[in-house]
Amino acid sequence: MFNEPSVTQPSGLKELCQQHLLQLQETLSDMRVAVVSTADGFPIAMVETTPQGARRATAMAAALNGLSQTLTKELATGQLEGTVLECQQGLILCRHVAMPKRALVILMVVDAGATYGHALWAIKQAAKDLSTALHAWVESKIE
């Protein structure tokens, strides 16, 4: 309705996020969907989903991440690292990705066949690697 949200992402950001999602996909054969979004819910990169599907998923990921962060703060349990939803047909994992000046969110859905620990490790590693790459990318832009 009204004005369609129009958020232009910096050149290269999408490619960098997409590359990390593809690496994540390679490490997890049971991965069903993965998306990277801005903290306010705009999709940046996605695998195994359509842009329309990604828009819904990233808005929900942003809400889940926002709610998880607030819950973490309210209950004085330090910094939020991630959220896991255990579902009948798999896991939904959401992870905060630290980036200079703004935060991103990575959301991944894995099938029930996936090992919990492996999925958790994979998204943790992906978020960490993406964060490192984003910091380097931002620094290269400044130089």
Add this chain to the structure above:
Amino acid sequence: MISKILFIGPMGAGKTTAITAVSDSEPITTEADNLDRAQSDKATTTVALDYGEIYLDEDSSVLLYGMPGQDRFDFMWPILAEGALGAVLLLDHSHPDAVAQLDHFLEAFAALVSCGALVVGVGRVQNSQDIGVYQAHLKAKGLALPVYATDVRHKQNVLLLIETLIANAELNEILER
């Protein structure tokens, strides 16, 4: 008695500010950096909900739930609306599409509108005639909903909206008996 009231309306209308102005407890917010500056120039935006409380007495309180205003977060609306007494719809008069936004939220919360459980608060009005636009628009749609000019930074203004909503809800309850 515990009542639940919603704060609804487009992004940047002042829902978080309104809850912060009246809440007796530190409000709970879920803010993220706002990258959609075309919709609103504010720095952050609500992505899940805002929450506050007004303590009336030992056993009574009003729970205040703020909805994220963007359509992409509309999946949160029915979740938060469950069991609500009514809603305060906030609009920003300086927005060029304010009347269209009114229609959009009337449609999205049709169940509350149909039972008169909705109050409209319009911010950034220049004069009393500005409010007439919204009153006339509602009248043309056959709706008799209260419309107030408001500045949600001021507690008394927000309390007026809440009190009107509660009074209307009580009246409707009596009429339904």
